Amino acid sequence: MESDPKTLCFGEDVAFGGVFMCSRGLLDRFGRARVFNTPLSEQGIVGFAIGAAAEGYSPIAEIQFADYIFPAFDQITNEAAKYRYRSGGVYDVGGLTIRAPYGAVGHGGHYHSQSPEAFFTHIPGVKVVMPSGPREAKGLLLAAIREPDPVIFFEAKMLYRTAVEEVPEGDFMLPLGKARIAQAGTDITLVGWGQQVRVLELAAKEVAERDGISCEVIDLRTLVPWDIDTVAASVNKTGRLLVSHEAPLSSGFGAEVVSRITDRCFYALEAPPVRVCGYDIPFPLVYEPLYLPTARRVADAVRHTLQHS
């Protein structure tokens, strides 16, 4: 907002600070011409942002919960993603960033817990970024805003209040399209993103202590485009892959990772790649802990994979 006066920030309740306090103080600093509330109209918010981006602005449009993004799905898929392509490069909406909190939070129920990232990874023309913590979020968000392509930025709502980290002050960016090796290891590669990375780290700790298994944990950070090389190099080393996400198993982004890594690392694999994900059910109101891919389930799957010969 500071470095580029053509940056705007808007969405439902954004001006007072937002329901998760993400935009607190921005109105005072940058004024109501740049920081403003929108009515309750997701399709309108995103369409409007696309128009502003086509004019060269950098709109940061917030969708209050990722569960509400679906009325805007057409705008994202058919307008934002295709503007550059269909105009032969005459126009683009590269300045567009859409932010939305996603993921389980303990009591969110059907409509405040979903992880819809997979739908968006299937749209050529937009990028999808999911930070795994506060430091990551700052660096990746600044990069996403400045990225000359439309970016959908899913923020792990569970971490808004629970994560405590050292975050560098000042301007810094983390590269998009580049994964982060959260933890080096030798026996199996665990791949995740967003709030699931912490779950993988917990599972890695458990199997290290109990079974002496050494896990390499990779935080993908960007899903589109995703860092195939880093993951492939890791799996070539470890020979085993586990992908984990809260979203339901079938056609989740884990399927893409497994498919491509199987292609790249087939002969290095010692065991079939495994996915530990949410079940193929609507996100439940009751028994959320049973639905989620917890550290226990991940640890179980790790042991099982290691036993495979």
Added chain:
Amino acid sequence: MLALAGGALRASLGARALAAGGASLRGYGTTLGVEGDVLTAEVNPFKTHRIDPPSTTVSATKAELLQYFRDLYRLRRMEISADMLYKAKAIRGFCHLYDGQEAVIVGLEAALNHKDSIITSYRDHATHVMRGGTVLEVIAELMGRTKGASKGKGGSMHMYRRQTNFFGGQGIVGAQVPLGAGLALAHQYKGEGGVAVAMYGDGAANQGQIFESFNMAALWDLPCIFVCENNHYGMGTAEWRAAKSPAFYTRGDYMPGMNCDGMDVLAVRQAFAYAKEYAVANGPIVLEMDTYRYHGHSMSDPGSTYRTRDEISSIRQQRDPIEHVRKLLVDNGLAEASELKAIEKEVKAEIDGAIEEAKAAAHPEAKELWTNIYQDDLGMTLRGIESNHKHKYA
């Protein structure tokens, strides 16, 4: 006069406005007289768009008023109990309370019948009860128990009752309105003189799908009553900040519309009776209920950062739906205060009993995770607590 005051106030507001959205502090109309046990009164005038208003002279018998009192009071106590249970962490997750708005659903049900269909938003606890559900079903659902309206799987926002055509409780704002138009199509097709009521709030009124529904309903003359329950705040956003035109009863443009005092059960009843007659004969109509919620948007919203406590208490003092009916009964000699106290006592006992029963009720079994996804459940396995526990659901 209040409209002007509102305008001047609006003009002077900065970014952190705390003044009233569009809530007005008008009182009620006047009582005209009592004959036998029939009360006749004037309700506040209806504002209309492309239609003549119904008469503002309404009548109600003592029995009717006592019933309305009981219903209003029951809904109020139920919602207040839900508040206490939530604070005691017996209810978790989302909980959007209806206290203050009771006259809308009670008046609606007084005019319509259970063959008419209703669909509404997440603020649906009272709707469930007025559609013939029990307080137990509501409280148990809030607590996530199998005795709840949706077997504990829906929660606060998703209560349904098929036998009385209550299509629920939805979480996504505005999504229920096109569904309401579809319900109206069914009524038209069946030709049995029923209507569909599609309820939404002032926040939802700016969703595109509302206008799509309006157009389709009007194009095909569907017997649909679109009802904007205008409590003047969409979460924390006052109506005039979100809507270029907060005269929601006019937003149907080519469709007739009517604004009604939503805090007066008799006015609401009159409006719905009129609207149903219109809708069955001619096609869709928009009703705007001028109402108010005492609680914040949900239990996580204190409700006082975007409106003043004075506003809330003024409405409570001057326009409370229950106190209005109490006054109509007591001030006009139709009932003794003690009679009403007795009703209150019965209702409290009813609610307390429901709470106890809900607290003792069972939680849904784990296998309910897998049921009701498709017609034929697809057969899944679920890992239990220990890694060697595998539950298979065929």
